[in-house]
Amino acid sequence: MGSAKAWEPGWCKVNFDGASTGNPGKSGIGCILRNSNGISIKEISEKIRVATNNEAEFRVALRRLQLGKELGVQRIHLEGDSLNMVNVVHCNNTLSWHLNQWLRPILVLLATFDEFQISHIFREGNGETDKLSKMAIADGDPPLAL
Template identity: 30%
Template sequence: MKATRVVANVGWEPPSEGWVMLNVDGASNGNPGMAGAGGVVRDTLGNWAGGFVANIGSATACLAELWAIYYGLEITWRLGYRVVRVASDSQLAVQLIKNRQDPIHPYATLLGLIRRKLSQDWLVSLSHTYREGNRVADWLSKHSLVYPYGLHELTSPPSGVVPLLRDDMLGVTFERHVVASSSSST
């Protein structure tokens, strides 16, 4: 099978009417290294509905991504939203959550907590997005390391992220090579 790559314009994708979008990201300075998580909840127009940063100490990039998903779900639930689209730019984290893992997997406990959150009385869609569609969460995850250890809920956006929010609201996109389809070669 050979993957065909094409150039696509990628940007933030607003949720459908009646949904909110939770974009999350984890960042690690090293693998493992000092790590943080960040996320933002937005409505269909891209308006800030809530957000968070979390300084999680030393962790791998994947573990930071999983903490971002967990904290994002926690904050979104607390804000009262019950129809949520979640997007992470970590395909590995999304796959780990969707696929059942061996109970001795190093992240089994956190994966269990995330799955328990997902099984609450709400409608949640979890998917992968490209980094170009996740710039606000990416900024928040990197910015999280200036905060003390722990989770910090943000009722309004930090000033440094406002231009990125504006770009997303305007539909700004970036070119990226993406996999278009798979075809078999004989």
């Protein structure tokens, strides 16, 4: 279930996943926000514009942080199956200038929380958000501007 801190009172945990049918291709994001009791507060399944797998992961990171702010969250634990995303946030740097356009606003938003954690979970433990991100790709709605 991740770090015990995420389940302390006042914390919210967000599981996230981004998916792409190509590199780049049709893409979607999925995330689940849970309170400190592990109860789902909000689930998101959204189509985004054409993206690579890495871009989809960065876009879902930005969206989940925006969602946390919209809901008034001050302590957030982010958990996803993209080890690249987790490592980039820990280092505050990516080797790709293209991904830096997504990293900068993520880091700015993270700084507005009282506390945050980000951790990796194996794909098998992140199945719910994987389904949400893939549902968004399959959905016939027009893509978001994200």
